[in-house]
Amino acid sequence: MINKTLPLLDLHRHLDGNIRPATIWQLATKNNIVLPATQLSDFIPHVQIQGSESDLLAFLKKLDWGVAVLKDLDDVKRIAFENVEDAFNAGLHYAELRFSPYYMSMNHNLPIAEVVAAVVDGIKIGMKTFNVNINLIGILSRTFGVKHCQLELDALLTHKNDLVAIDLAGDEYNFPGDLFVDHFKQVRDAGLNVTVHAGEAGGAKSVWQAINDLGATRIGHGVATIEDEKLMSYMVNNNIAIESCLTSNYQTGTVKDLATHPLKTFLKHGIKACLNTDDPAVQGIEIKHEYTVAQNVLKLSDKDTTQLQKNSIDVCFLSDTDKKQLVSTI
Template structure:
């Protein structure tokens, strides 16, 4: 249930969590890196979640094979480009890709600043090629400690005009936001937006800390906000968005099942919450699945799903003018399709519609369209 008159966005999507299994296989062969399997079919269980993981940290280990094959800056550039290609195939109009250059650099001791530059180059070329609009969010991987995060921050600051926001991700329980106050002070001084992974593994106090101490304008996941009514009130009143990732929260065992996910309650409470993927390559899902399968299973009505789609653009780190332009671009494309279809008799309209559907990315041909 996707409203095709509205922009489709994914604003919580990890670039380094969306490395194709086929690319892992090819890069492993190219750089003579030993992999746990030598065919795509047998590799999948090692790089994608097959059954729900017991916790967030276990889930994150699934990402490791993707970055272990990043043996050169060219490899980093390739996966960045492919991320945009995947976004286009999914029918996304706008995507915010977040990435941890320290994590991507670690296996082969690549220069962290070089990884940032390679990702920027790959995303830029992908946007030119596929017509998707994208912005980059820099992640500091808290799991590796304050010094490693400082190195990542310096690499982002060297390319500050190409970075839109700063994020903190990784082991939320072991490395609380209080360790990174100075990092976020510098990010705000650079004029960046702030989003923080919080309330995923830790409780609502982690979300309060992200807002009050780190200056978060958006919260990644934020599921534990459901445990604090005052926090939910604050999020709604201050329009601090929650970047919900439905399937991911089940796979990490953050939430028991989709029926228990708090997204529906957040929307009913007036919180600006959106639907996103998280790590689609590792999860084996895409944004279409999240809207058409996960969201209904989480109890969202058609109107709530539409509101979440609206929220995705409202929450995006875009200027008011950029949002307006994107709305107009999508509306104009929709109007063009309607003009093509409207004058024809029914059988001709059906034929034109079928042609239009055939021209769309294969992954969105089966969507329940709302015109």
């Protein structure tokens, strides 16, 4: 059960993985883009998971139509605004929305830095309209290689004052963290926080790389952490958090049975694990659903889910003053 005396947060939530199917449909019509269906109801299975996928890359393909219809910067601004509205409607008090500007720009050759600016503008307009606090995390899409990630980072750093962190996401197996050591030195030198997708498609080694080579203080998914007792102890002792996404981990095939998800073990070890959505529109879920899954499937207690909420507050990329302010508003 969600503890209503505490704020509700979502720290691992992809903006470009939360484009409404109806918006994709409308933008495709506006931009004369042919979709693989003649009506919205038939199109939804192309952009929303039906059950589960064979692996992470199959899951990620579901995101492609959402960015394929972004033909101009107003389209980008629209989906950013709608992400704020969705966060508000989900009952969130604070969310960190992450996005890959290169992934959003590539279909129609939009200037990457201008995509970042359009996202920032859409978020700011949304926050003036809806009572929810939002911060942004830029993503380097490792799937497109080292050089493209540098272009992406350059664009993100031109707007570093509008970001709280940089993430590394995409094909973890074929593009391991050690390829991006220099990128994340630049990130840390710029004064930004580091969160990295690791231990999802790769093993515990990927999590170690994210921490030791890239400087991550939060790990996205981190499922493979369960394989290494030393790693779990290190994360506890060094305050390294795990951004857990239950439904996503089942839908990507990272865990075959949700009841065996390691989140409960992480909490027992004292790891600062928190609960998040990942790609709400693609998954057809929202944050409250994840808390229901945590209790009904993983059999977490009310004390456990309250701890998840407390962990979210503790590890979010806000100053101590802003954290206290967030808690005081409830």
